[in-house]
Amino acid sequence: METEILVVGGNVAGRGFVSSILKINPQTQITLVRRENKALVPCGIPYIFGTLKLPDNNAVSDESMVEKGVNILVDEVTAIDKERKLAVTASGEKIIYNKLVLATGSLPVVPGIGEGGNFNNIYFIFKDLDYLTLLKNYLKEKKKVVIVGGGFIGVELAEELSKLIDGSITIVECGPTCLWQSFDLEFAQMVEKILCEIGIKIYKLETVKKFIGHKGNVKQIELTGGGKLDVDAVIFAAGVYPNTTLGKAIGLPLDKFGAIKVDKYMRADKDIYAIGDCASKQDYFTGEPVSVMLGSIAATEAKIAAHNLYNLTGMFRNGTLSIVLTSLNGISFGSVGLTEGNARVRGFNTKIGSVQVYDRHPACLPGAVKQIVKLVFDKETGVILGGQACGGQSVGELVNIIGLAVQTRMTASQILALQMGTHPLMTPGPTMYTITNAAENSLVK
Structure with missing residues (x-):
């Protein structure tokens, strides 16, 4: 061929x-x-276990490519x-x-299983629809599920499994909080509060020390802190x-x-x-x-x-900027660039601008949700380094705007002077628009 x-x-x-x-x-x-027999939406994998109902709903059709003459070989x-x-x-x-x-x-990162060798009820999040379908069917009747890893896949999977199984779901996270690499403490604590409210248990600064099995299945895990958890299934979401x-x-x-x-x-x-x-x-x-x-x-x-496949153009990659989003129990979270903590670790002297307003005006409008925005600036230059936000669905595009500001190296003064469109049913009021007000707050500190 x-x-x-x-x-x-x-x-x-x-x-x-x-x-x-x-x-x-x-x-x-x-x-x-x-x-794979079918391509899937990787970021949609957690939703296979709840919101999407059927795993096939996360499959991507090949029809468009085939119609255009692409030869697809499985x-x-x-x-x-x-x-x-x-x-x-x-x-x-x-x-x-x-x-x-x-x-x-x-x-997926597959850590050493330790004592007892391989177990039937330890799973990983592979980008394979057939595998994930089998996993969902297996988990339906389970009562005690432990997820190792409190990153985005881990927390989203925990929420979705709470819709699937009638039992306990526990996250074991080696870091100080869930999502600690992407969010400062105040945002990470909001994430954990939401998870706890829907019944998710969280063990932080812990890893799995030992698996205790019986007849090929893990029955209990021992944590590095000495605690033991009874389990019916263990899912590793500890990175890729x-x-x-x-x-x-x-x-x-x-x-x-x-x-x-x-x-x-x-x-x-x-x-x-x-x-x-x-x-x-x-x-x-x-x-x-x-x-x-x-x-x-x-x-x-x-x-x-x-x-750039045949001729080099002016389109090229100018460094990789992390822009991440998630939604938990109806509340959206997003982060771009450096958190305050990460910026300080890298040696930046930072200034912070924060604001809390409702995402509609007046705030008594139906569906209004509190929107919290935090922007991180370099104190010496005024250039934005990153930002975090939480609130309603508009947080997704709000964070993308912050990402654009970071990628164009805008200063707090330039962000303050941005002209933004507002509408009562879609945004905060013109005098309270989150990004411009957060930038202003950083300047008047």
Whole structure:
């Protein structure tokens, strides 16, 4: 088989690349190889267990790509000869390509299980719809579930499982709070308060010391603090790492996090590009290697690779900025860039601007929700370093606006002077708009 472009991987990065390259040249011959029968929405995985009802509701249709002539193979690329531009799949298919795009994603961190070896009721969050369907069916009748990891997947999964099972759900987190890497203490405490209100138990500054099993299943876990928890199932949501087996096998350099090294155009080698979780990232503020794996970043990298595949353009990656969002029990949370704590660790002398207002005006309007915004500025230059917000659904786009301010290196004075549209049913009042008022509050301190 011959193809102009071979894409290995079919989640956000792979699909996004195909979408962009077909906009540039609809006649491009593309072959996409993925292991999974169906592609899914990675960030939608927790909602398979509750809100989405059916796991298949999180599947992404291939119809659009197929209609545009994309050749999709459900297979696995097992070997690549980059000199001959030849890929071989597990089924024995040989694919000759001109350009190669690696979008192999990431895999869940699988820690050592410890005493007793493997257990039947320890699970991980793989991006595989068939696996996740089996997991959901297994968990339906369970009464005691422990989630190891209090990051975004962990807390969202905990909330969704509370809709699925009639029993206890516990999070074991090694850090000082859930979501501690993305939020300052006051926001993390709001997250934990919501989780506790819906019955989730949280153990912080704890890890699993030992699994105690019987007849192939874990029955109890012992924590490093000495406590023991009875369990019917354990789910690890303790992070992911780049899936770079192919890249490493063909001699592509890796960074200290195990990701394929790429330049600002996403090039890994001559006629080879890497995008998404498998590709290296450079910190937006320092340029140093960083490990940030988000679907939104993968989508951006896919566009950059597509637009630079044949001719380098003015579109390139200028560092990786973490912009994260979540929603728990109807309250939205978002964070961008540096938290106050992270900024101080990096040596910044910070100024903070905060504000609390309702997201409609007047506040007595139906559906009004309190909106809290915190902006972090460099005291010396006034440049915004990051921000956090919580409130109603509008928090999502509010945080994206803060992200735009960070990426354009706006100062507090420039943010204060921004012209914003307001409406009683959609935003705070014109004199109380959150971002501009938070910036002003930082200036008058």
